[in-house]
Amino acid sequence: xxxxxxxxxxxxxxxxxxxxxxxxxxxxxxxxxxxxxxxxxxxxxxxxxxxxxxxxxxxxxxxxxxxxxxxxxxxxxxxxxxxxxxxxxxxxxxxxxxxxxxxxxxxxxxxxxxxxxxxxxxxxxxxxxxxxxxxxxxxxxxxxxxxxxxxxxxxxxxxxxxxxxxxxxxxxxxxxxxxxxxxxxxxxxxxxxxxxxxxxxxxxxxxxxxxxxxxxxxxxxxxxxxxxxxxxxxxxxxxxxxxxxxxxxxxxxxxxxxxxxxxxxxxxxxxxxxxxxxxxxxxxxxxxxxxxxxxxxxxxxxxxxxxxxxxxxxxxxxxxxxxxxxxxxxxxxxxxxxxxxxxxxxxxxxxxxxxxxxxxxxxxxxxxxxxxxxxxxxxxxxxxxxxxxxxxxxxxxxxxxxxxxxxxxxxxxxxxxxxxxxxxxxxxxxxxxxxxxxxxxxxxxxxxxxxxxxxxxxxxxxxxxxxxxxxxxxxxxxxxxxxxxxxxxxxxxxxxxxxxxxxxxxxxxxxxxxxxxxxxxxxxxxxxxxxxxxxxxxxxxxxxxxxxxxxxxxxxxxxxxxxxxxxxxxxxxxxxxxxxxxxxxxxxxxxxxxxxxxxxxxxxxxxxxxxxxxxxxxxxx
Numbered sequence: 001x002x003x004x005x006x007x008x009x010x011x012x013x014x015x016x017x018x019x020x021x022x023x024x025x026x027x028x029x030x031x032x033x034x035x036x037x038x039x040x041x042x043x044x045x046x047x048x049x050x051x052x053x054x055x056x057x058x059x060x061x062x063x064x065x066x067x068x069x070x071x072x073x074x075x076x077x078x079x080x081x082x083x084x085x086x087x088x089x090x091x092x093x094x095x096x097x098x099x100x101x102x103x104x105x106x107x108x109x110x111x112x113x114x115x116x117x118x119x120x121x122x123x124x125x126x127x128x129x130x131x132x133x134x135x136x137x138x139x140x141x142x143x144x145x146x147x148x149x150x151x152x153x154x155x156x157x158x159x160x161x162x163x164x165x166x167x168x169x170x171x172x173x174x175x176x177x178x179x180x181x182x183x184x185x186x187x188x189x190x191x192x193x194x195x196x197x198x199x200x201x202x203x204x205x206x207x208x209x210x211x212x213x214x215x216x217x218x219x220x221x222x223x224x225x226x227x228x229x230x231x232x233x234x235x236x237x238x239x240x241x242x243x244x245x246x247x248x249x250x251x252x253x254x255x256x257x258x259x260x261x262x263x264x265x266x267x268x269x270x271x272x273x274x275x276x277x278x279x280x281x282x283x284x285x286x287x288x289x290x291x292x293x294x295x296x297x298x299x300x301x302x303x304x305x306x307x308x309x310x311x312x313x314x315x316x317x318x319x320x321x322x323x324x325x326x327x328x329x330x331x332x333x334x335x336x337x338x339x340x341x342x343x344x345x346x347x348x349x350x351x352x353x354x355x356x357x358x359x360x361x362x363x364x365x366x367x368x369x370x371x372x373x374x375x376x377x378x379x380x381x382x383x384x385x386x387x388x389x390x391x392x393x394x395x396x397x398x399x400x401x402x403x404x405x406x407x408x409x410x411x412x413x414x415x416x417x418x419x420x421x422x423x424x425x426x427x428x429x430x431x432x433x434x435x436x437x438x439x440x441x442x443x444x445x446x447x448x449x450x451x452x453x454x455x456x457x458x459x460x461x462x463x464x465x466x467x468x469x470x471x472x473x474x475x476x477x478x479x480x481x482x483x484x485x486x487x488x489x490x491x492x493x494x495x496x497x498x499x500x501x502x503x504x505x506x507x508x509x510x511x512x513x514x515x516x517x518x519x520x521x522x523x524x525x526x527x528x529x530x531x532x533x534x535x536x537x538x539x540x541x542x543x544x545x546x547x548x549x550x551x552x553x554x555x556x557x558x559x560x561x562x563x564x565x566x567x568x569x570x571x572x573x574x575x576x577x578x579x580x581x582x583x584x585x586x587x588x589x590x591x592x593x594x595x596x597x598x599x600x601x602x603x604x605x606x607x608x609x610x611x612x613x614x615x616x617x618x619x620x621x
Contacts, residue, residue, distance in 0.1 A: 118202045121205070123234065124177070133205075134171060137163070175193075203287075318365060318368065332442075334371040355370055413455060417466065504543070517538045537551040
């Protein structure tokens with residue numbers, strides 16, 4: 001082994017200083033507890049060392065320690081690390097390994113990747129303030145909050161990033177749990193869905209209403225948690241405690257849950273958030289330290305945001321909103337895209353109330369998928385949660401990049417038209433807001449069989465033509481025919497969505513646009529050549545959606561028909577279908593006439609020549 005070490009040192013003499021190695025070896029010998037001179041290590045004598053061997057067993061220990069010292073020297077100088085004896089024998093085959101980083105407290109949660117943050121679920125019976133606490137933690141009014149003692153407002157699982165001081169974690173807002181309901185009802189299905197998500201959760205916060213005291217349903221929820229999540233010990237919080245003077249009686253009752261001392265908070269006013277932070281911090285920190293040390297290198301943990309100044313806009317996260325009338329299959333489509341039962345589905349119309357936002361990866365791209373409530377025109381009869389759902393759906397449409405408008409194939413057959421008035425309103429609103437649009441015709445599985453084969457063909461032929469007629473502002477709107485219940489058409493939907501998003505983010509160079517403009521203007525049939533506007537310059541000033549500016553000279557400006565012609569030509573020549581295009585015109589003012597006086601003619605004889613004296617030479621103007 002000692003001969004192998006000498007050969008490795010000789011092989012690396014061009015990269016390392018042998019003198020440095022000699023000093024390391026000499027220092028090792030001086031500090032060794034057993035002075036070693038090996039009779040079979042005669043090669044060391046050629047390096048200038050004289051020692052004697054006392055124990056042969058110490059020789060192997062010395063060599064192994066020496067190799068580890070050399071590894072440390074090489075790693076600190078940025079060279080490869082020797083991993084084993086075979087690599088020492090072959091000095092050219094050295095393995096480059098990153099040193100493993102061990103994390104310790106305190107942890108900076110603001111630098112941890114969102115996918116690695118711990119997850120906390122808010123639990124409790126209905127109407128105890130789970131959604132209010134969720135909004136408080138994420139610092140946005142995102143979840144619907146409405147006082148309905150006899151009904152559930154939240155029916156799906158909402159997910160967000162909680163910001164509690166410098167603490168960051170994934171927080172889930174769940175539906176109210178009622179253990180005595182049957183499995184076929186809406187409450188039974190929400191409870192079963194909550195149990196499935198709870199299995200992937202690390203921590204839980206059990207909320208009780210301090211005004212009502214310890215309710216019998218709170219005890220049932222505690223038993224339900226012990227049964228479905230025995231590995232989780234929830235933190236008990238007493239919400240709505242801003243108006244209660246003494247909390248000792250309710251706190252003593254809450255001990256009957258068996259989860260420790262409760263915390264008094266107020267999700268509405270923010271009371272007790274500091275105490276909740278002090279309780280959550282050590283728990284989340286211990287879990288995060290253990291998890292990060294299991295993962296390994298720090299490079300895989302810290303976020304890599306803002307590492308590059310040049311960012312491809314088409315590679316940024318995609319915001320996709322699924323909109324449509326009630327009971328057309330929006331939630332079923334979301335579950336099909338995620339390939340899991342993420343939101344509540346059923347035959348009941350208006351089942352979804354909250355706009356559920358879910359993140360997933362598709363072909364290396366981050367997609368934020370939003371399932372909205374059924375869009376209807378707001379009337380005076382829509383009050384309470386129904387009215388809030390309509391307003392929230394409109395806000396989701398404003399924030400999305402691409403809108404997926406879902407239609408019902410059965411409704412198209414019954415109405416003998418592709419889109420109703422409310423669906424046309426949705427599509428036109430998306431165009432006005434400058435969003436990409438994809439139309440999805442769902443429930444095509446209902447048109448199977450020989451008796452429906454002709455109807456199936458007619459729908460696939462007529463729907464794209466009719467949609468283009470109803471929405472003339474956008475040409476080339478992609479239409480996808482799917483069956484969300486069976487999962488057919490999932491890849492086609494995502495392909496059209498990503499293609500529309502790329503076109504929505506597209507940018508065209510100024511030179512390419514002006515070359516295109518000369519060809520387009522030459523083939524356009526103008527009614528009057530004298531009144532033809534002169535576009536001197538055409539450029540794109542913005543993407544998302546593509547926005548262009550036409551610089552026009554003279555008094556004649558572009559008419560609406562001219563702008564429509566340019567818009568249609570852009571979409572056809574640059575494949576920008578399915579995205580709105582905006583064209584703005586700017587007038588270039590004419591330069592003032594040259595020369596002095598107002599009666600100058602265009603002849604060369606009337607040109608006035610002025611001479612200006614310079615310190616070097618005379619300039620003629």
